[in-house]
Amino acid sequence: xxxxxxxxxxxxxxxxxxxxxxxxxxxxxxxxxxxxxxxxxxxxxxxxxxxxxxxxxxxxxxxxxxxxxxxxxxxxxxxxxxxxxxxxxxxxxxxxxxxxxxxxxxxxxxxxxxxxxxxxxxxxxxxxxxxxxxxxxxxxxxxxxxxxxxxxxxxxxxxxxxxxxxxxxxxxxxxxxxxxxxxxxxxxxxxxxxxxxxxxxxxxxxxxxxxxxxxxxxxxxxxxxxxxxxxxxxxxxxxxxxxxxxxxxxxxxxxxxxxxxxxxxxxxxxxxxxxxxxxxxxxxxxxxxxxxxxxxxxxxxxxxxxxxxxxxxxxxxxx
Amino acid sequence: xxxxxxxxxxxxxxxxxxxxxxxxxxxxxxxxxxxxxxxxxxxxxxxxxxxxxxxxxxxxxxxxxxxxxxxxxxxxxxxxxxxxxxxxxxxxxxxxxxxxxxxxxxxxxxxxxxxxxxxxxxxxxxxxxxxxxxxxxxxxxxxxxxxxxxxxxxxxxxxxxxxxxxxxxxxxxxxxxxxxxxxxxxxxxxxxxxxxxxxxxxxxxxxxxxxxxxxxxxxxxxxxxxxxxxxxxxxxxxxxxxxxxxxxxxxxxxxxxxxxxxxxxxxxxxxxxxxxxxxxxxxxxxxxxxxxxxxxxxxxxxxxxx
Numbered sequence: 182x183x184x185x186x187x188x189x190x191x192x193x194x195x196x197x198x199x200x201x202x203x204x205x206x207x208x209x210x211x212x213x214x215x216x217x218x219x220x221x222x223x224x225x226x227x228x229x230x231x232x233x234x235x236x237x238x239x240x241x242x243x244x245x246x247x248x249x250x251x252x253x254x255x256x257x258x259x260x261x262x263x264x265x266x267x268x269x270x271x272x273x274x275x276x277x278x279x280x281x282x283x284x285x286x287x288x289x290x291x292x293x294x295x296x297x298x299x300x301x302x303x304x305x306x307x308x309x310x311x312x313x314x315x316x317x318x319x320x321x322x323x324x325x326x327x328x329x330x331x332x333x334x335x336x337x338x339x340x341x342x343x344x345x346x347x348x349x350x351x352x353x354x355x356x357x358x359x360x361x362x363x364x365x366x367x368x369x370x371x372x373x374x375x376x377x378x379x380x381x382x383x384x385x386x387x388x389x390x391x392x393x394x395x396x397x398x399x400x401x402x403x404x405x406x407x408x409x410x411x412x413x414x415x416x417x418x419x420x421x422x423x424x425x426x427x428x429x430x431x432x433x434x435x436x437x438x439x440x441x442x443x444x445x446x447x448x449x450x451x452x453x454x455x456x457x458x459x460x461x462x463x464x465x466x467x468x469x470x471x472x473x474x475x476x477x478x479x480x481x482x483x484x485x486x487x488x489x490x491x492x493x494x495x496x497x498x499x500x
Numbered sequence: 501x502x503x504x505x506x507x508x509x510x511x512x513x514x515x516x517x518x519x520x521x522x523x524x525x526x527x528x529x530x531x532x533x534x535x536x537x538x539x540x541x542x543x544x545x546x547x548x549x550x551x552x553x554x555x556x557x558x559x560x561x562x563x564x565x566x567x568x569x570x571x572x573x574x575x576x577x578x579x580x581x582x583x584x585x586x587x588x589x590x591x592x593x594x595x596x597x598x599x600x601x602x603x604x605x606x607x608x609x610x611x612x613x614x615x616x617x618x619x620x621x622x623x624x625x626x627x628x629x630x631x632x633x634x635x636x637x638x639x640x641x642x643x644x645x646x647x648x649x650x651x652x653x654x655x656x657x658x659x660x661x662x663x664x665x666x667x668x669x670x671x672x673x674x675x676x677x678x679x680x681x682x683x684x685x686x687x688x689x690x691x692x693x694x695x696x697x698x699x700x701x702x703x704x705x706x707x708x709x710x711x712x713x714x715x716x717x718x719x720x721x722x723x724x725x726x727x728x729x730x731x732x733x734x735x736x737x738x739x740x741x742x743x744x745x746x747x748x749x750x751x752x753x754x755x756x757x758x759x760x761x762x763x764x765x766x767x768x769x770x771x772x773x774x775x776x777x778x779x780x781x782x783x784x785x786x787x788x789x790x791x792x793x794x795x796x797x798x799x800x801x802x803x804x805x806x
Contacts, residue, residue, distance in 0.1 A: 247609055294791040301542050301609055302790060305741050309783035312738070316780050429734070433613070440610055473625055479617025486611045487599045 192448075202361075202448075209354055213347045221346045227458035228353040229415060234438040234454035235360040235447070236407030241436065242445035243373060244400040245380030246296075247304040250311025251435045254405045256427035257283055257314065258412025263330040263422055264323055273336035273417050277410065284409030285402050292401040297394050303401075311432060319424040329423025333416055349418045356414065357451075360407060364447050367403070376400050377445075430475075437478055441485060509648035514767045520655055520724065522763020523662035527717035528740035529747070529755040530669065531589075531710030537686045537750035538706050540605060544612035545592060546714055547737020548619040549585050553715025554722040554732065555623060557581040558634050570638060571657075578719035582712040588619070589711025590704055598700065624730040631729040634722050658720050665716065666756050669709070673752055682706060686750065735779065742786040748799020757798060 192201060213221060237251045261280040265271040271279075295306045318324040325331070335344050343349060367373045375396050378386040387393050416422050434457050442453020461474065528550050535543045561577040568576055592615045600608045643652030673679035681702045685692050693699055722728050739762065747758025762782060769781050789796065 241606075245604070245606055247606055249613075291787070294787070294794075298790060298794050301540075301605060302745075302794075304542060304609060305738065305745075306787055306790060308738055309742070309786050312735075313780050313783050316777070320774075320776050433617070436610075436613075473621065475617055476621035476625065479614045479621060482614030482617065483596050483611050486603075486607050486614065487596070490600075490603055490607045 206354075206358070210351075213350055218346050221350050223459060223462050225346060225350050225353055225418075227455040228350075228357050229411070229418075230435065230438060230454035230458045231357055231451045232353070232360055232411040232414075233408060233435045234442070234450045235357075235364050236404050236411060237435050237439050238364065238404075238445065238447070238450045239367065239376075239400055239407065240404035241439050242443075242450065243368065243376040243380065244397055245444075246397060246401065247301060248307045248401075248404070248432075249304050249429075249436065250307035250309075250314075250432050251404075251408060252427040252429070252431040253307070253311035253314040254284060254287075254408030255412030255415060256311075256318065256422075256424075257287055257405075258409030259416040259422045259427075260318060260324055260330070260412075261409070262413040262416045263333050266333055266417075267330055268323060273334070273413075277413055280409045280413040281406050284405040288402040288405035289398070292398045296397045296401065308429070308432075311427070311429065315424050315427055318427070325423070327424060329421060329425075330416075331421040333420045333422070335420065336417055343417075352414065353418075356411075361447055361451075363407075368445070368447075372396070372399070380445075437482065441478075441481065506648065511768060511771060512647075513649045514771045515764060516649060516651055516655065518764035518767030519760065520658060520763070521767055522760035523659060524717045524721055524736065524759075525740050525743045525763050526666065526756045526759025527662060527713050527720075528736055529743040529759045530666070530752065531714045532741050533744045533747070533749055533752060533755040534682070534706050534710045536744070538682060538703055539597070539601065539608075541597060541608050541612060542741070543710075544609065544737070545615040545619055546710070547733035547735075547740070548616050548623075549589050549711045549733070550714040550718040550721075550736060550740075551623065551728075551730065551733030552588060552619060553581040553585040553718030554728045555581075555627075555632070555718075556584045556715070557719035557722045558632055558728050561634065561636070565637070570636070574636060574723055578716060578723075581719040582715045585715030585718070586708045586712040589707045589714075593704055593707040598703075620730065620733070627730055629730065631727050634726045634728065636723060640726075654724060658724060661716075661720065665713065669713070670752060678702065678705065739779075739782055742782055744796075745786060746789050746796055748796025751796070751798045754796055754798035758796065761797075 191197065209224075212224065216224070233251065233255060236254070237248060240246050240248045240251075258280045261283045262273065262276040265276040265279060266273060291306060291310050292303075295303050318329075319327050335342055337343065338352075341348070343352065368377075375386070375391050378389070378391055379393050379396060383393055435454075438453035438457045439450055440453075442451070442456075443449025464474065528546065531546050531549070532543060535541055535546070557574075557577045557580070560580040561573055564573045564576055567573070596611050596615050597608060600611055638654070640654060641652060643650050643655065673682060681692070681697050682705075684695075684697065685699055685702055689699055718733075721732075740759065743758035743762045744755045745758070746762060747754025747756070749755075762785070765785065766778060766782055770778050773781065
C-alpha cells in the first residue's frame with residue numbers, strides 16, 4: 182500500500198500532472214489507426230463508463246451523497262432523445278438541450294424534498310426512483326415497452342454522418358475531455374470547495390454559512406445533467422435502447438467505478454471506469470471468474486472500505 | 501369470473517392477501533428499523549438475508565421432508581433458516597460493519613452494498629441463477645370460508661406467527677434489560693459506553709435478532725409462495741425500507757404499521773390499477789411520504805446529531 186501511494190505521488194508531481202494526460206490523449210487519438218472495430222468498441226465502452234463515472238463523481242465524490250440509481254439519469258437522457266427523434270422527428274443535436282432540461286427537472290423533483298433530510302435517505306429514494314423509471318419505460322407505449330426504442334437515426338456532424346464506431350470513438354473522446362475539463366473546473370471553484378466542505382463535515386459547513394441543501398441540490402443537478410447528456414449520446418450510438426440496460430446492476434457498476442477508483446479524484450474515477458468496462462471483456466471466457474466477478478467486486482468493496490476508505494487513488498488532502 | 505363475488509368481497513379478499521404481504525414487509529422492516537435505529541446504517545444487505553433465509557428453509561426442508569413431513573418439518577426448517585441467517589447477519593456486522601463504526605456514514609453504506617453483492621452473487625452462483633420450487637405436500641388451498649372470502653390455514657398460521665413475533669419483540673425491547681440497552685444505544689452510544697454497557701455486544705445482538713426476523717419472513721414466504729430465487733430479496737429489501745420509513749424509521753411499532761399498511765395499499769391498489777404498476781405505486785408512496793411527513797407516521801421528529 183505504501184508503494185502504491187508512492188507511485189500515485191509520483192504521478193501527481195508537477196511534470197506528470199500535465200504530461201501523462203497529454204500523452205494518454207495523444208495515444209487515444211492515434212489508436213483507431215491501429216485497432217480493429219472490436220477493440221475500438223471496447224474502448225468506446227470504457228469511455229462511456231468514464232463519462233457516467235465522471236457525472237456520478239460530482240454527486241458521490243465531490244459532495245459525498247450516495248446515489249444508487251444513476252442508471253435512471255442516463256435512462257432519462259437516452260429516452261428523451263429517443264422519443265423526440267422517433268416520435269417527433271427532431272434533429273439529434275436539438276434534443277440535447279431538452280435532455281438537459283428534463284434531467285434538471287427530475288433532479289429537482291427527487292432532490293429538493295430528500296436532500297433536506299438525512300443524506301442516506303437519498304440513497305433509497307434514488308434507488309426507488311430508478312425502479313420507477315425502469316418500470317415506466319417498460320410499460321408505456323411511447324417508450325416502446327419492454328423491447329424499447331429501435332432504429333434511432335444516426336446524426337451527422339458537419340455534414341459527416343456518424344455511422345462507424347471510429348466516428349463515435351472520437352465523439353466520446355471529445356466528450357471525455359469536456360467532462361474532465363468541467364469536473365476539474367468544478368473542483369477548483371468556490372462551488373467545488375463548498376461541496377468538499379459539505380462532504381468532509383456538513384455541520385461545520387453549515388455553521389460557516391454554506392447553504393448545504395442548495396449546494397447539494399446543485400451538485401445533484403449537475404450530476405444528473407452529465408448523466409442525461411451521456412444517455413443521449415448513448416441512444417444515438419447504440420441506435421436502440423431498452424429498459425434492460427438501465428437496471429440496478431448498471432447503477433452499481435458506475436458507483437463501484439467511482440468508489441473503488443477514488444472518490445473525487447478524476448484520474449482515479451476514469452481508471453475505475455476503464456477497469457469495469459475492460460475487465461469483463463478480458464475474463465469473459467474464463468468460466469469461474471466470469472460468473473463470479475460481482476462477488477469478487479463485493480469483497481473488494483468491503484476490503485477497500487475497511488483498509489483504504491478513500492478508494493485506491495484518493496484525492497490528496499491539502500493542509 | 502366464475503365465482504360471482506361482489507366488488508366488496510374482492511376487495512376484502514385482497515385485504516387478506518395484503519395483510520399477508522404486509523406481514524412479510526413488516527418482519528423485514530423490523531430488522532431495517534432496529535439496525536438503523538441503533539447504528540444509523542441503512543443495511544443494504546438485509547433483503548439478501550431474507551433471501552438466504554428462504555433458501556436455507558427450502559434446503560433444510562428438502563433434507564428433512566422424509567423424516568419430518570408437514571408442519572413439523574416446516575417449523576424445523578424455518579428455525580434452521582433463522583439460526584443460519586442470524587449468524588450470517590452477525591458475521592457481516594462483526595467483520596464488515598464494526599471496523600467502520602467510527603467512519604463516515606457513506607463508507608458504512610457502501611460496505612453494506614458490498615456485503616449485499618457478496619451474498620447475492622454467492623447464492624446466484626450456487627443455484628446457477630435458477631429458481632427453486634418448494635412443495636410441502638400440504639393442501640395449500642384448504643381453509644375456512646367467511647362469507648364470500650376464503651382464508652387458508654397457511655395464511656392463518658402465517659399471520660399468527662407474525663403477530664406473536666411482533667408482540668414478543670415489542671415486549672423484549674420494551675421491558676428487558678437488553679432491550680433497554682438497545683434503546684439507550686440508539687440515543688447516545690458514547691454515554692452508553694461510559695455507563696458500562698457492552699455496546700458492541702448489544703449491536704451484535706441487534707443484528708442477530710433483525711436477521712432472524714428477516715429469515716423468518718423468508719422462510720414463510722418460501723412456504724407460502726412455493727418458489728425461491730436469488731433475486732427475491734432485492735425488491736422486498738427496498739419495499740421493507742419503504743415500510744420502515746412510512747412507519748417512522750427507528751420505531752418498532754412504526755415498522756409493523758408501515759409494513760402492514762404498505763402490504764394492504766399494494767394489494768388493494770393492484771386491484772384498482774394495473775398490476776404492472778405495483779412497484780411504481782410503492783416507490784411513489786415512499787417519495788410522497790418523505791416529502792409530506794419525513795419522520796413517518798409514528799417517528800419522532802429528530803435533530804440530526806453531530
